[in-house]
Amino acid sequence: MPWLEKSLARRLADGEVSARELTKEGRSPSSSIATVGNDPEHDAEGQPADEDRDILFIHVPRCGGTSLTKLFKVPQKAAEYRGLYHKVGLKYFFYRYGLLEKANFPFFTIENFIVCCSLGISTAIWYSGLIKPITPLCTPAQEANGFACPPSLLTIVMYACAILMFCSSTFFFTAPISGRIDFVRRLYAIFVGQILCNLTEAEKWLTGVSRRGYVVHFTLNKVIKYGFLRKSDLDNIESFSVVRNPYSRMVSIYMYNRFGPLESFEHFVESWYKKWKAYKKTGDTEEWNVYCHVLPMYEFTHEKQRQLIDCVVKQENLRGIVNGTLNECFHKDESAPIPPIVLQALRDMPHSNRRKRAKPWQDYYNRRTARLVYEMYKEDFTIFKYDAHIPGRPELDEALASTYFDADTDYLGEQAPQTEAEKEARQAPSLVAHPPAPHSLASHDSYNSETSVDVSI
Missing domain, CATH: 1.10.287 (Helix Hairpins)
Structure with missing residues (x-):
């Protein structure tokens, strides 16, 4: 983003600030990211001791993160070393952050x-x-x-x-409007970034806030691209992310980004699919062109199908991790124990952001929406080893089992139709032949929040 401040990495490279000056400020020149406290102690091999290693948390939207911002006191630390103008801006940012978790269009403000x-x-x-x-x-x-x-x-x-x-x-600068309407999102970025002189921006918020907790709402590739980190820095940092079942995540995305309770889940998924197709056509992950909630989860954790994040934790396992019955994550796409410092952070994470939902996420789906979500996030199912079938909804299995799907015609098959006659004969009215489960997606439930620890921007 053109209005961001220069990162510490570039300031070091340009000679604008010395490593000694950064150390005096309590910042770590080795990681090129602002830290709070003294430089970490090192073990016999010259690596930072585990208890003092930096943490980089790459925040995948709608998968968990707000609880960690509270654990690491992100709102307070993001405003450190800022002038009064930006302190007020950040205070307002986090105030709005909380409002939008409670209502799509907050009225009592x-x-x-x-x-x-x-x-x-x-x-x-x-x-x-x-x-x-x-x-x-x-x-x-x-x-x-x-x-x-x-x-x-x-x-x-x-x-x-x-x-x-x-x-x-109440309307324009909310997730449903500024997130889903590109023009409004760009207008907001220009207004806050250039006209208001980065009112809600802070280098520490974007790049990390302390040795014990970096919280970044960028993909890891963008963190490196913008110079907040070098790839070599990842060797001295424990990086982790939280992911979740793509079907469950889509319901959370819907609750956060819908145009109020009157917009059905099916209508939302249809419009989301169009946004996903635009992203898929270009592969662009810049917020200017694609809303970050549209991106698959692997875009935040992987580069060219290779896992860059040290530790990827499934949200579904958090309860077991907190209770001490589970201790595993994805490391280089294989199961591995969670690093001790990350494990401690997850166990200390407050769960005050639990949200309630009127019905289980499984009941939001019919055959078409299930297939559309599977098409959008097929790689997430494969990479993070999630079952493509929806628990308790066997009537949806047929729609999910076919290897070929045409979203425009609802055509299902093992391969693309060869002729128009075949296409018409095998077109799938069956996608809507089975009624949805009780509490169907057609019912316009009132706004209710998720029961998961998934509160995020």
Whole structure:
């Protein structure tokens, strides 16, 4: 992103700051990332001792992360060494972060309280006539003749600002609008990044906040691309991510990004599939062009099908990890024990962000939506070894078993149809022949949150 500050790695390379100066600031020149505390102690081989090794957490959207930001006090540390302007901006950022986890279009907010106060004050000014002598929009003669004067200029400005604030905070700058509508997302990026001079940006928020917890909402490839890390730095850092069942993740994505409770899951998945096709056509992962929630999970953890993250943990295993009954993750795409420092972080993670849902995620699916989600995130099923079948929904297995699927015609088969007649004969009305399970996706449930530890941006 063009408005980001130079990373510490580039500052070091450009000679703008010395390693000694970074050490005085409590930052680690070896990892090229801001740290808090002294430099880590090293073992006999020159590597950092495990208890002091840096942690890099690559935050896969809708897979868990907000609990870790609380554990490592990200909101407080992100604002360290920042001026008052950016401290206020970051405070507001994390405030909005919490709001959008509770509602798609937050109504009961501080912004709307200010809107109500502004409307009340401007209306009082209008009817009291206190400001008319200052900014009159009609002549004294008109007033004397009983002419109904319009509100004063100040009143009009206050009304306009109140309406703009209400629309912006309640609708425009929310996940459903700014995430799903590219134009709004780009407008938001320009407004906050360039017009407001990076109001909510902090190098520490983007690149890490302490030796014990880096929280980054970038793919690992972008962390390296933008110079926040070098590939060689990964040798001295314990990196990890949390992933989850792609079907469950899609329901979480839906709850976070839907246009309110009246948008059905099926309609959402259809529109999401179009966004995924645009991403798949170009392979571009830049936020300017593709919303990060659209990306498959492996984009955050892998490079050309090779795992870069040291430790990938399944969200479904977190309960067992916390209870001490499980201790495994993916390391180089093979099962391995979780590194001690990562294991401790996961066990210390607060679970205050649990969210409730009206029905199990399995009940959101019918044959078409199940197949669309499988098509979008097929690589995630393979790489992270998730079963492509949905538990408790055997009637969906036929739609998931076929090796060929045409989303435009619902055609299922072992290969692409050879003729139009074959295509018509084998077109799959069966995709919608079976009714959904109870609590069907057609029912417009009210907004309810997930029961998983999955709260994320």
